[in-house]
Amino acid sequence: MYECYLTFRSITPCQQAQRYLTGQSLRSQLLRTPKSIAFKGCGYSLKLNDTAIGLAAAKLRQANISYGSAYRIYSDGRVEELYL
Amino acid sequence: MIYLDNGATTLLKPKSVSRASAYAIRHYASPGRGGYRAAMEAAEEVYNCRELAAKLFDTQPDQIAFTLNATHGLNVAIKSLIGPGDRVVVSGFEHNAVMRPLVAIGADVVIAGRRLFDPDGAVEEFSEAITPETKAVICNHVSNVFGYILPVEKIAEICKEREIPFILDASQSAGCMEISHRDLGAAFIAMPGHKGLYGPQGTGILVCGQLGKTLLEGGTGSQSELLTMPEFLPDRQEAGTHNVTGICGLAKGLEFVLAQGPVHILRHEQRLIEKAVEGLADMPYVHCYAGNSCTQAGVLSFNVEGMDCEEVGQYLAQHDIAVRAGLHCAPVAHESAGTDKTGTVRVSVGAFNSKRDIAAFLGKMKKLHR
Incomplete structure (x- = not known):
């Protein structure tokens, strides 16, 4: 089992991305970046379905909305960076 | 009265403004700092206000920085672009919110367009005064004394052609005149929230066409491991806790202005x-x-x-x-x-x-x- 995240450096770009994705019919949850992937201190992330994260990343790039990185966090705590 | x-x-504002501020003071915590409901709801309202302002001023939400008032925004803009001895061209109808920072810096201030209600003359004078040595042009959109509407679109066009940064003081025009950040190409547009945007006192907006220098440094809820301010907007210009009660009221003022036009x-x-x-x-x-x-x-x-x-x-x-x-x-x-x-x-x-x-x-x- 795992969860997928797109990280953002601050809450404003994270909100901007979430509203854009919602408009593209891609649902996400905005939350504080989990400690295991918060490499630069405080930040916010969008939690997405595994099946949606690739499409979401592509749509954000197309719209020039930048995100930090994409990660998969496994239930045993392992972290995998995704290169989307 | x-x-x-x-x-x-x-002083006379839509009733929704005071209602929104009163609700916020009871229900909202610090935005961008926590993941709990009161913080997330506050962040949602602050972002909503950014979106409304971005819509009204034809820009992107992350280019909207919340300030205390127009003076605060003008100080950020002026101190980002102008240093001691720099040549600055301003109109003959500037407020002390522009003139005092320029004098404090020791800028070389050139005044153009002093005739009242003569926009064509103002454009000619600005065109003559803006030289390759000019570091920035600052213009009041509407005189707070005479209501004179200055030809800022034409002045901004001259600045674009000559690649000189343009700062617009929209203190009297925001909310009652069309302002497109995209069309003007302004480096900064400063305005209060408590005048034509019908928000509470203690609110203001700085539309940022560039990153700018910081007037205040402090916590932003982002990149907290760094001891320097973030190099991105709006965080760079928003040190410290936001005026959430004010911003919630300002959002209602913006809704009113957008609805009326x-x-x-x-x-x-x-x-x-x-x-x-x-x-x-x-x-x-x-x-x-x-x-x-x-x-x-x-x-x-x-x-x-x-x-x-x-x-x-x-x-x-x-x-x-x-x-x-x-x-x-x-x-x-x-x-x-x-x-x-x-x-x-x-x-x-x-x-x-x-x-x-x-x-x-x-x-x-x-x-x-x-």
């Missing part, structure tokens, strides 16, 4: 000013500084023969009519119009004023010399 001092603060609000205000000018024209002891619908917004200055402007203001105050007398923190504008020794009495209207307010004001003015 008949409130005709909207150029200072719009700035052009509609301007036309309403201009009709009231035209009515005031017509009425004062029948009083030979009054001298009005009036333009026309292309050159004057909802602000009117006048003087009364044989009376100090403060006396006139006091007389009206005694009759529960609120106007402002004096130099209006804009000595340069008064010098331009030749009223620096006398000051003026200023009437400034808003969306919630009516013809009845102007009639009441004129009624008291008629009795002034009897």
